[in-house]
Amino acid sequence: xxxxxxxxxxxxxxxxxxxxxxxxxxxxxxxxxxxxxxxxxxxxxxxxxxxxxxxxxxxxxxxxxxxxxxxxxxxxxxxxxxxxxxxxxxxxxxxxxxxxxxxxxxxxxxxxxxxxxxxxxxxxxxxxxxxxxxxxxxxxxxxxxxxxxxxxxxxxxxxxxxxxxxxxxxxxxxxxxxxxxxxxxxxxxxxxxxxxxxxxxxxxxxxxxxxxxxxxxxxxxxxxxxxxxxxxxxxxxxxxxxxxxxxxxxxxxxxxxxxxxxxxxxxxxxxxxxxxxxxxxxxxxxxxxxxxxxxxxxxxxxxxxxxxxxxxxxxxxxxxxxxxxxxxxxxxxxxxxxxxxxxxxxxxxxxxxxxxxxxxxxxxxxxxxxxxxxxxxxxxxxxxxxxxxxxxxxxxxxxxxxxxxxxxxxxxxxxxxxxxxxxxxxxxxxxxxxxxxxxxxxxxxxxxxxxxxxxxxxxxxxxxxxxxxxxxxxxxxxxxxxxxxxxxxxxxxxxxxxxxxxxxxxxxxxxxxxxxxxxxx
Amino acid sequence: xxxxxxxxxxxxxxxxxxxxxxxxxxxxxxxxxxxxxxxxxxxxxxxxxxxxxxxxxxxxxxxxxxxxxxxxxxxxxxxxxxxxxxxxxxxxxxxxxxxxxxxxxxxxxxxxxxxxxxxxxxxxxxxxxxxxxxxxxxxxxxxxxxxxxxxxxxxxxxxxxxxxxxxxxxxxxxxxxxxxxxxxxxxxxxxxxxxxxxxxxxxxxxxxxxxxxxxxxxxxxxxxxxxxxxxxxxxxxxxxxxxxxxxxxxxxxxxxxxxxxxxxxxxxxxxxxxxxxxxxxxxxxxxxxxxxxxxxxxxxxxxxxxxxxxxxxxxxxxxxxxxxxxxxxxxxxxxxxxxxxxxxxxxxxxxxxxxxxxxxxxxxxxxxxxxxxxxxxxxxx
Ligand code: SF4
Numbered sequence: 001x002x003x004x005x006x007x008x009x010x011x012x013x014x015x016x017x018x019x020x021x022x023x024x025x026x027x028x029x030x031x032x033x034x035x036x037x038x039x040x041x042x043x044x045x046x047x048x049x050x051x052x053x054x055x056x057x058x059x060x061x062x063x064x065x066x067x068x069x070x071x072x073x074x075x076x077x078x079x080x081x082x083x084x085x086x087x088x089x090x091x092x093x094x095x096x097x098x099x100x101x102x103x104x105x106x107x108x109x110x111x112x113x114x115x116x117x118x119x120x121x122x123x124x125x126x127x128x129x130x131x132x133x134x135x136x137x138x139x140x141x142x143x144x145x146x147x148x149x150x151x152x153x154x155x156x157x158x159x160x161x162x163x164x165x166x167x168x169x170x171x172x173x174x175x176x177x178x179x180x181x182x183x184x185x186x187x188x189x190x191x192x193x194x195x196x197x198x199x200x201x202x203x204x205x206x207x208x209x210x211x212x213x214x215x216x217x218x219x220x221x222x223x224x225x226x227x228x229x230x231x232x233x234x235x236x237x238x239x240x241x242x243x244x245x246x247x248x249x250x251x252x253x254x255x256x257x258x259x260x261x262x263x264x265x266x267x268x269x270x271x272x273x274x275x276x277x278x279x280x281x282x283x284x285x286x287x288x289x290x291x292x293x294x295x296x297x298x299x300x301x302x303x304x305x306x307x308x309x310x311x312x313x314x315x316x317x318x319x320x321x322x323x324x325x326x327x328x329x330x331x332x333x334x335x336x337x338x339x340x341x342x343x344x345x346x347x348x349x350x351x352x353x354x355x356x357x358x359x360x361x362x363x364x365x366x367x368x369x370x371x372x373x374x375x376x377x378x379x380x381x382x383x384x385x386x387x388x389x390x391x392x393x394x395x396x397x398x399x400x401x402x403x404x405x406x407x408x409x410x411x412x413x414x415x416x417x418x419x420x421x422x423x424x425x426x427x428x429x430x431x432x433x434x435x436x437x438x439x440x441x442x443x444x445x446x447x448x449x450x451x452x453x454x455x456x457x458x459x460x461x462x463x464x465x466x467x468x469x470x471x472x473x474x475x476x477x478x479x480x481x482x483x484x485x486x487x488x489x490x491x492x493x494x495x496x497x498x499x500x501x502x503x504x505x506x507x508x509x510x511x512x513x514x515x516x517x518x519x520x521x
Numbered sequence: 522x523x524x525x526x527x528x529x530x531x532x533x534x535x536x537x538x539x540x541x542x543x544x545x546x547x548x549x550x551x552x553x554x555x556x557x558x559x560x561x562x563x564x565x566x567x568x569x570x571x572x573x574x575x576x577x578x579x580x581x582x583x584x585x586x587x588x589x590x591x592x593x594x595x596x597x598x599x600x601x602x603x604x605x606x607x608x609x610x611x612x613x614x615x616x617x618x619x620x621x622x623x624x625x626x627x628x629x630x631x632x633x634x635x636x637x638x639x640x641x642x643x644x645x646x647x648x649x650x651x652x653x654x655x656x657x658x659x660x661x662x663x664x665x666x667x668x669x670x671x672x673x674x675x676x677x678x679x680x681x682x683x684x685x686x687x688x689x690x691x692x693x694x695x696x697x698x699x700x701x702x703x704x705x706x707x708x709x710x711x712x713x714x715x716x717x718x719x720x721x722x723x724x725x726x727x728x729x730x731x732x733x734x735x736x737x738x739x740x741x742x743x744x745x746x747x748x749x750x751x752x753x754x755x756x757x758x759x760x761x762x763x764x765x766x767x768x769x770x771x772x773x774x775x776x777x778x779x780x781x782x783x784x785x786x787x788x789x790x791x792x793x794x795x796x797x798x799x800x801x802x803x804x805x806x807x808x809x810x811x812x813x814x815x816x817x818x819x820x821x822x823x824x825x826x827x828x829x830x831x832x833x834x835x836x837x838x839x840x841x842x843x844x845x846x847x848x849x850x851x852x853x854x855x856x857x858x859x860x861x862x863x864x865x866x867x868x869x870x871x872x873x874x875x876x877x878x879x880x881x882x883x884x885x886x887x888x889x890x891x892x893x894x895x896x897x898x899x900x901x902x
Contacts, residue, residue: 006853007870007887010846013863023898043599045712045761141714142761201824201850224841232592232834254596342715372894380887 004377008197016222018196018214023373025309026194028183028319030124033303034088035060037128037295038135039288040247041068042254046135046142048077049249050288053084057300062292066265066284071157078143079160086162088123089169093330095120122184122319122326125173126303128208128245128295129189135247136185137174143167144339168339172329175340179356181318181363184326188245188302195309199224207231208298209242215305245295253291261287312370313431318363365481369428375475379414386475387412389468390447396460404462407439408474410448416478418448425476429455429466433481450476539793540576545803550577552647553688558681559728561782563829566821568792570830573818575683575789578802580831586804587811589834603710607693610708610756610765615639615673615694621767622696622704622754623671630699633671638664642677647689650678655740661697662747669699679736683783692733696754701746705733705753713757713766723770726755731775735783751776792818823851860884 005021012019032055039049047068052060061084065077096117103114127133144167146159173185193205198214204227205211213226233241238252249258265280344352368375368384378384391409396402418425418438426433436450457463468474544550557574564570573580584591610618619633638661644653654677661672674695681688694706707730711722730753741747751773759766800814815835822840826833840848844862847854858880860866869881870888 003856003883003887004891006849006856007884007891009849009853010863010866010870013849014867020895023895041598042596043602043710045714045758138714199849201848201853203824203827203850249596251594251596251599254598255594259597372897373891376887376890376894380883380890 002377002381004373004380005197009199012197012214012223013199016199016224017217018198018223020195020373021197022195022309022312022367022371024312024371025306026312026315026367026370026374027181027186027191027306028124028311028315028322029303029306030121033124033126034085035126035296035299035303036085036132036136037245037292037299038132038139038247039249039292040135041065042249042251044068046138047074048081048139048247050285050292051077051081052289052292052296053081055088057297060296062285062289064285064288066281067262067269075160075163078139078163078166082160082162082166085125086166086169092119092121092123092326096327117327118320119323119327119330122323123173124183125185126191126299127185127187128299129187129206131206131247132245133174133177133185133187136170140167140170140172140174144171145342164339165333168333169329171340172325175352176322176325178352180360181366182322182325182359183315183319184322188299191306192302195306198227200227204231208245208295208302212298212301216301242294243291245298246292249291253287257287258284312367314366314370318366321359361479362482365477365479368477368479369481375477378477378479379416379475382415382417383479384475384477385410385412385414385416385448386473387414387448389470389472389474392467392470395451402460403458404452404456404460404467406452406462406467408436408450408452408468409442410450410474410476411446412448413446415445416448416476418478423478424453425450425478426481427474427476428481434466436476536790536793540789543572543576543793543796543800543802544578545801545805547805548579548803551579552577553683555690555692555729555732558683558688558690558732558783559725559779560829561779563728564821564823564826565778565782565785567826567830569815569818569820569832569836571785572789572792573802573832576793576802579804582804583802583811583815584831584835586806586808587815587832587835588808589832589838591831591834593831599710606710606758606763606765607708609763611673611675611694615675617765618694618706618756619671619673619696621756621765622698622706625754625767625769626698626704626750626752628698628700628702631669637671637673639673639675642674647678647687648680651680651689654678658695658697658703658737658740658747659744662701662703662744665697665699665701666746671699672697679733679740681732681736681739690733690736692730695733695737702748702750703737703741704750705730705737706756707753708756711757712760713755713768714760716766716768718755718757718768723755727753727770727772728775728779730755730770731772731779734772734776735780821847823847823854824849825851856880857884 008019008021034053034055035057037052037060039051041047041049048065049068050062050064052062054060061080063077063080063084065073067073096119098115099118100113101116102111104111125136127136143159143163146164146167147155148161148164149155149158150161152158176182177185189206189208189211192211192215193202196215198205198211200210200214207227207230209230210227213230214223217223217226230242234252235241238256240250240252243253244250261280261284265277265284268276268280271277368378375384375386379386387410389408390411391407393407395405395407397405416425418441420440423438425436425438427436428434432455434455435453437453439449439451441448452467456466540550553574561570561574573583581591581593615637616633619637623630623632640657640661642650642653642657644650654674657672657674657677661670661674664670664672674697676691676693677695679690679692681690692705693708696704696706698704707726709718709722709726711718734749734751734753737749741749752769752771754767755770756765756767758764796817800817802811802814804811806814815832816839820836820839822833822836822845824837826836830836837848844864846857846861846863846866854861857866859878860869860880866884869878870884872885872888
């Protein structure tokens with residue numbers, strides 16, 4: 001963590017409530033996000049216990065598995081989840097715009113413009129916490145290799161028809177969420193943690209209830225007190241006042257409430273009174289729902305809080321990348337491609353890694369340009385400087401058609417890590433980067449002399465507004481504003497065999513997971 | 522019984538008496554288990570934990586008596602599932618488990634057949650079981666040398682003397698190979714999906730297995746042909762099924778760390794000696810007295826304690842009450858250097874620190890930049 005963020009935490013301790021870490025919202029928020037609060041069964045890999053899901057804060061769809069050991073009930077749950085999530089996800093597939101994109105011919109390397117479809121908007125899933133994101137990935141993995149009865153009539157345990165497709169979308173969202181700045185699958189704790197600093201540690205910030213308590217403490221209470229209550233407070237029966245936001249449940253809930261209710265459900269099912277079964281099932285549903293409701297409300301409250309921040313200008317540009325990602329996956333599904341493989345081949349893995357690195361650089365640059373508070377961190381670390389222009393000296397290149405190369409002197413208290421003898425710096429000029437060359441320090445590094453290099457037009461005289469004036473406040477960065485592409489990797493089809501060979505060379509389509517009689521999922 | 526440090530003198534009766542006094546007259550020592558020993562490695566700097574564990578104090582009871590009960594509990598669903606999976610893995614006379622050990626760590630040996638041994642290890646009490654295990658290991662090693670027999674020890678009991686207190690450790694299984702090698706097997710119920718399990722959970726399992734390896738080495742040291750493998754076998758459910766998947770885990774690093782930790786546990790004697798007479802951690806005493814007693818031993822709280830130590834909520838409360846920046850995280854503490862309280866750090870940020878301390882100077886600059894940026898954005902907060 002940077003010293004600036006540490007300082008914000010220290011301030012929060014003293015203030016007794018969270019302090020801002022950002023002055024704008026750095027993530028795109030959909031006008032109609034889908035919130036998903038999942039719960040899982042302790043000790044089981046990916047055996048869901050229940051979920052609240054929906055786009056209307058007032059009307060979540062409640063899904064509960066009254067006995068997670070029962071495969072049919074789990075299938076029913078996943079089928080219901082698919083019914084709820086897939087129409088939402090697919091709802092963005094048909095509204096498209098036509099855009100031009102550059103494609104490189106694999107044979108000749110020649111670039112050409114092609115017209116492509118780009119979905120106008122994309123789905124956005126919000127879960128309570130980081131663990132919820134991992135759970136979406138896990139569910140995606142558990143579903144995408146299942147076979148339905150249509151695909152495999154011999155399969156003794158066919159999956160409901162839309163479940164494998166939900167698995168592919170969950171996998172895609174989970175994979176995309178690993179790209180810095182991507183916003184198709186986000187967690188409330190990470191969103192809040194990006195924009196506010198609390199007076200507790202990062203680890204404790206994973207608790208959504210505690211985190212919110214710091215940001216909006218109840219009347220007359222400090223954030224610290226409220227967070228402590230949210231974290232540890234229990235009622236007389238030993239149940240948490242604020243249940244965990246999942247997917248894991250509290251052991252005291254499992255042992256004292258859920259296990260007995262499930263036993264009653266099992267007992268009722270072994271009898272022959274359908275009303276008793278319905279009653280027992282309703283009891284389990286209500287228990288599980290009670291555990292999820294606080295997290296449901298907390299996620300929507302988090303979104304409301306985030307909407308109070310003005311959107312960061314460049315967050316929209318990053319959302320366009322999410323739209324491309326969504327469109328790409330839509331096309332793969334439509335083309336009938338098999339589900340994502342269990343493990344990436346070497347080239348895909350390297351490409352993903354390179355993308356993440358590039359996007360991290362892009363995100364860091366864009367957040368700084370959008371937000372003076374983030375820029376302050378870069379200034380503190382010597383990667384940017386701000387100050388007042390004290391002098392402009394016009395100059396030109398020595399060519400036949402001289403171009404302007406004015407010298408700009410900036411007075412600053414910042415300590416940028418510029419080395420004598422060059423180095424480029426950039427400022428944002430109407431959203432586009434203008435470059436300058438570092439010339440020298442003056443007056444014991446208090447003055448910095450730069451030579452402007454571009455964005456001044458084609459004429460001898462610079463275009464109006466393209467050169468700062470004396471007295472202007474300007475902010476220059478030592479980092480570039482546009483991320484450069486990562487290293488060029490061979491196309492998947494040309495992967496050397498030492499790296500696993502071209503995709504699909506080993507096995508045509510991934511085999512489904514083995515399913516045995518006693519499987520838990 | 523083996524002891525750490527290997528060459529150290531046996532604990533004196535006075536130390537034993539001293540530790541009993543610290544526990545409280547009516548409180549039996551709580552034997553250390555592998556989880557507790559492994560957790561010691563998670564926070565090596567903490568004298569409080571070293572002393573309490575070394576003295577056999579029940580930290581869960583102590584935490585409750587202090588008014589900050591620990592929140593460690595296990596769901597019965599997880600317990601049932603864990604037991605069912607372990608039973609399945611070990612079923613059929615351990616055939617499947619031996620097959621997995623041979624497949625992953627067989628080193629070209631003959632596969633185990635129906636002739637593999639699974640000795641009965643039942644005996645009365647932990648000492649009895651530990652003695653029975655030691656005998657079974659000896660016999661199994663001899664049988665391996667004689668005719669290449671595989672042996673599976675199901676829930677053996679290993680004894681380790683740690684700073685004068687006996688610790689009894691019960692690994693899920695130990696396998697004796699035909700070449701005389703002993704392999705620790707850990708059976709866990711978290712899944713291995715596409716060949717990989719959650720890294721944090723694997724790390725915890727490795728630290729725990731390292732404790733077993735150390736305990737086994739003490740027994741093996743007495744036998745010429747026995748070697749304890751530093752690669753253990755982790756067995757987990759495969760993907761989403763109930764079928765086992767196994768993965769060898771190299772625990773050399775964890776073993777080295779734990780060994781160092783155990784050696785340092787002799788500090789218990791020094792720590793105990795430095796305490797005032799009459800001090801006690803007896804959970805029957807009133808909370809204020811206990812708070813004072815606990816405060817007499819220095820701690821090294823960090824938020825990571827929350828996942829590792831029963832006393833964490835108490836120590837966190839103390840750290841917060843003392844305004845310690847370490848409550849905000851180890852990295853925060855590292856960043857702030859000599860500024861160890863929130864008050865000091867904020868004073869430095871306000872510019873009272875002078876310019877000698879570079880951290881204080883950076884903090885002051887950070888505060889100016891932060892204020893300037895917030896003003897520029899005119900953030901309403
Ligand atoms: S919680 Fe307290 S006693 Fe336990 S390791 Fe941390 S500081 Fe030491």
